[in-house]
Amino acid sequence: MVGELFGAMHLRRWLKNIFMFAPLAFGMKLGMTDLFGRSVVAFACLCLLSSASYLVNDLVDTERDRYHPAKRDRPLAARRLKRSWAVGAAAVLAAISLLVAFIVDYRLGLVASTFLGVEIAYSLLLTNFVILDVLTIAAAFILRVMCGSVIARATTFSPWLYVCGGFLALFLALGKRRHELIVLGDLAPKHRRTLAGYSSSLLGQMISVVTSSTVIAYSLYTFWGAHVPENKSMMLTIPFVLYGILRYLVLIERPDLPASPEEILIKDPPLVINNLLWGGTVLAILYLF
Amino acid sequence: MVLVPKQLLITMRPRQWTKNLFIFVALLFDLKLFDFTYVARTVAAFILFCILSGSVYLINDLTDVEKDRQHPVKRNRPLASGRLSRSWALGAAVVLPIIALALSFLLDPGFGLIGLVYFVMQLAYSFGLKNVVIVDVLIIAAGFVLRVAAGSVVAEAERFSPWLYVCMSLLALFLGFGKRRNELAVLGANALGHRKVLQEYSPELLDQMMALVTSSLVIAYSLYTFSAENLPSNKSMMLTIPFGLYSIFRYLYLIHQRNLGGSPEEILMGDAPFVLSNLCWGAAVFLILYVF
Numbered sequence: 001m002v003g004e005l006f007g008a009m010h011l012r013r014w015l016k017n018i019f020m021f022a023p024l025a026f027g028m029k030l031g032m033t034d035l036f037g038r039s040v041v042a043f044a045c046l047c048l049l050s051s052a053s054y055l056v057n058d059l060v061d062t063e064r065d066r067y068h069p070a071k072r073d074r075p076l077a078a079r080r081l082k083r084s085w086a087v088g089a090a091a092v093l094a095a096i097s098l099l100v101a102f103i104v105d106y107r108l109g110l111v112a113s114t115f116l117g118v119e120i121a122y123s124l125l126l127t128n129f130v131i132l133d134v135l136t137i138a139a140a141f142i143l144r145v146m147c148g149s150v151i152a153r154a155t156t157f158s159p160w161l162y163v164c165g166g167f168l169a170l171f172l173a174l175g176k177r178r179h180e181l182i183v184l185g186d187l188a189p190k191h192r193r194t195l196a197g198y199s200s201s202l203l204g205q206m207i208s209v210v211t212s213s214t215v216i217a218y219s220l221y222t223f224w225g226a227h228v229p230e231n232k233s234m235m236l237t238i239p240f241v242l243y244g245i246l247r248y249l250v251l252i253e254r255p256d257l258p259a260s261p262e263e264i265l266i267k268d269p270p271l272v273i274n275n276l277l278w279g280g281t282v283l284a285i286l287y288l289f
Numbered sequence: 290m291v292l293v294p295k296q297l298l299i300t301m302r303p304r305q306w307t308k309n310l311f312i313f314v315a316l317l318f319d320l321k322l323f324d325f326t327y328v329a330r331t332v333a334a335f336i337l338f339c340i341l342s343g344s345v346y347l348i349n350d351l352t353d354v355e356k357d358r359q360h361p362v363k364r365n366r367p368l369a370s371g372r373l374s375r376s377w378a379l380g381a382a383v384v385l386p387i388i389a390l391a392l393s394f395l396l397d398p399g400f401g402l403i404g405l406v407y408f409v410m411q412l413a414y415s416f417g418l419k420n421v422v423i424v425d426v427l428i429i430a431a432g433f434v435l436r437v438a439a440g441s442v443v444a445e446a447e448r449f450s451p452w453l454y455v456c457m458s459l460l461a462l463f464l465g466f467g468k469r470r471n472e473l474a475v476l477g478a479n480a481l482g483h484r485k486v487l488q489e490y491s492p493e494l495l496d497q498m499m500a501l502v503t504s505s506l507v508i509a510y511s512l513y514t515f516s517a518e519n520l521p522s523n524k525s526m527m528l529t530i531p532f533g534l535y536s537i538f539r540y541l542y543l544i545h546q547r548n549l550g551g552s553p554e555e556i557l558m559g560d561a562p563f564v565l566s567n568l569c570w571g572a573a574v575f576l577i578l579y580v581f
Contacts, residue, residue: 131539206541209538212500217511
């Protein structure tokens with residue numbers, strides 16, 4: 001039962017919480033051990049909180065998941081995990097992580113509570129509204145960045161971080177919907193109600209809006225943002241961002257790939273290498289030169 | 290003939306006057322919403338613009354009267370159906386713009402000039418440019434920018450950001466291309482008879498153009514919220530981005546999924562989520578600029 005519980009906690013999706021380290025990294029504070037330690041604790045809190053919300057999500061969606069070719073094997077949909085266990089685990093995880101968050105920093109507790117609230121509101125209600133569903137996902141990403149910002153004791157507010165992060169999150173969410181439309185075809189609305197509201201051409205339009213915005217915002221950041229070197233060397237990282245976005249656009253068109261961004265981000269070697277190169281270059285430019 | 294004023298008013302398309310509300314944008318963003326003088330000047334400018342834009346429709350219907358008589362819907366227009374006599378319409382079409390332009394110059398010479406440019410441009414649109422691909426939509430957009438500029442002149446705006454001009458032009462282009470795309474989708478094979486210029490546009494071309502202006506609009510508005518001068522230093526204006534984004538996406542949704550968008554004025558009133566989002570945006574902008 002414990003193994004199944006871990007399965008329902010979607011550990012892979014914890015990857016999204018790495019966004020939390022952005023304010024620390026881009027605020028030049030990665031070397032401060034006390035802040036880094038606090039960030040790791042906050043990261044753990046976010047991971048447990050998001051797992052609690054995934055449990056709630058799978059509890060709500062059990063019936064619908066049974067229509068999905070891949071999701072029908074989830075512990076709750078496949079009846080391998082008892083609902084009572086899932087409910088209990090969600091409550092305990094949420095309680096512990098919120099408690100720790102409030103102990104670390106009361107503001108972290110507040111942002112983390114909002115995060116949990118947004119995630120649960122998404123599962124219960126907002127996931128059913130076209131457009132609002134992807135905006136909520138982006139809001140959750142922004143709250144992750146805010147958690148990191150609180151922990152990093154950011155003194156200056158960095159709008160670029162939020163704009164780039166928000167548009168990137170929207171891109172991932174819209175890409176996921178486009179991929180689901182391609183993979184699921186006519187069954188799509190049964191699995192996700194809002195897919196009846198999205199069409200390939202509408203998603204294409206929305207994706208071109210958020211990708212252009214991400215690229216422009218990131219490009220402007222590389223020469224206008226705080227802490228970027230005088231010699232504008234941060235501009236060297238633009239190609240990686242461009243490649244990453246374009247590669248992801250190619251991948252969501254392919255029906256043989258898994259639908260979730262976490263898995264695509266892990267499993268596609270060119271994308272993994274590109275993202276590592278991007279991260280390495282950013283850190284080298286910020287901290288070494 | 291008893292109801293000449295009413296028939297005149299119908300011909301001047303009061304519904305289209307909602308577009309003239311863009312004159313108030315400068316007043317709102319220049320923090321002069323409670324300054325009586327400027328509110329009065331802007332209201333006067335709004336009324337004058339309504340008369341000017343209404344006169345263009347009057348002139349338009351006068352020249353098209355024969356063609357409109359053949360059209361299943363347009364034959365019911367006051368002039369085509371004979372409920373409004375041509376002499377009355379002709380008189381009004383000459384007198385109203387002259388009075389409106391004279392009053393505009395009295396209100397503010399700069400505003401008068403903008404009104405004149407607007408009027409001439411709209412006539413050029415009616416008598417030819419509406420059939421020139423791309424230029425047709427650019428003129429519609431220019432009309433919005435002139436409205437905003439007119440508002441900025443009469444409000445003697447000092448804090449009106451250049452970003453907002455960029456945003457307004459892109460918004461107008463977005464609405465213009467959206468309108469063309471809807472006309473293509475709804476009218477299909479009949480599109481040609483309805484609007485000659487539609488034969489030059491295809492859904493793919495319009496989607497490309499819309500993707501371009503929508504992206505530019507979203508990024509320009511985002512940049513405005515945190516890099517324009519005279520905004521709260523705590524960047525709280527960024528909180529209005531989600532509402533703007535929702536409205537734009539909702540509009541795209543209505544065009545793509547519901548085949549709406551033919552007349553922006555009707556969508557503006559008809560779709561509850563869209564209206565709600567715009568109201569929230571307006572309320573958020575107001576609160577951030579005036580209250581906090």
